[in-house]
Amino acid sequence: MKILWLEDEPETIDVIRHKLRELGHTILLSQSFNSFSDDLEDIEDCSENIIIIDIRMVFNVEMSFKCFKKEITIQNSLDSGFEYFNHCLRERFKDVKIVFFSSKPKLEAIKDAKKHKINESWIISKESTTDLIDLIKEMS
Numbered sequence: 001m002k003i004l005w006l007e008d009e010p011e012t013i014d015v016i017r018h019k020l021r022e023l024g025h026t027i028l029l030s031q032s033f034n035s036f037s038d039d040l041e042d043i044e045d046c047s048e049n050i051i052i053i054d055i056r057m058v059f060n061v062e063m064s065f066k067c068f069k070k071e072i073t074i075q076n077s078l079d080s081g082f083e084y085f086n087h088c089l090r091e092r093f094k095d096v097k098i099v100f101f102s103s104k105p106k107l108e109a110i111k112d113a114k115k116h117k118i119n120e121s122w123i124i125s126k127e128s129t130t131d132l133i134d135l136i137k138e139m140s
Contacts, residue, residue: 001140003027004043005052006036006081007101008059016129020136033057033065033072033084041068045093050139052132055081055102055109055123068092082116097139098122101132 030036057080064073067088074080102109106125124132
């Protein structure tokens with residue numbers, strides 16, 4: 001199973017990445033919207049792939065970028081992962097499993113997800129990283 005992960009602070013997920021690699025997953029990490037969009041160009045829309053998106057991409061310096069040949073501008077860096085999903089992924093990926101991994105407390109992230117019409121079951125908080133590992137085990 002291939003995992004594509006958008007995370008602007010990769011050092012915060014080192015332990016999780018290591019554990020997922022031990023479980024046999026290939027992880028492709030991107031720290032910016034542009035590089036993540038480039039990586040997604042080669043991904044099939046199939047249930048064998050997982051996309052993990054950081055909701056708050058506050059250390060990402062690009063607020064405008066190209067995604068599948070569309071020019072996108074992020075309005076709110078605190079919800080930029082949700083915006084990225086809505087602009088770039090919602091219509092393109094129907095079968096890929098998508099998870100939002102948030103530094104926000106889960107209840108706050110769920111409240112924000114509703115504003116962006118994001119399924120709240122897709123949200124895992126960094127407060128409970130074992131939930132992410134368990135979820136990926138279930139998806140495998």
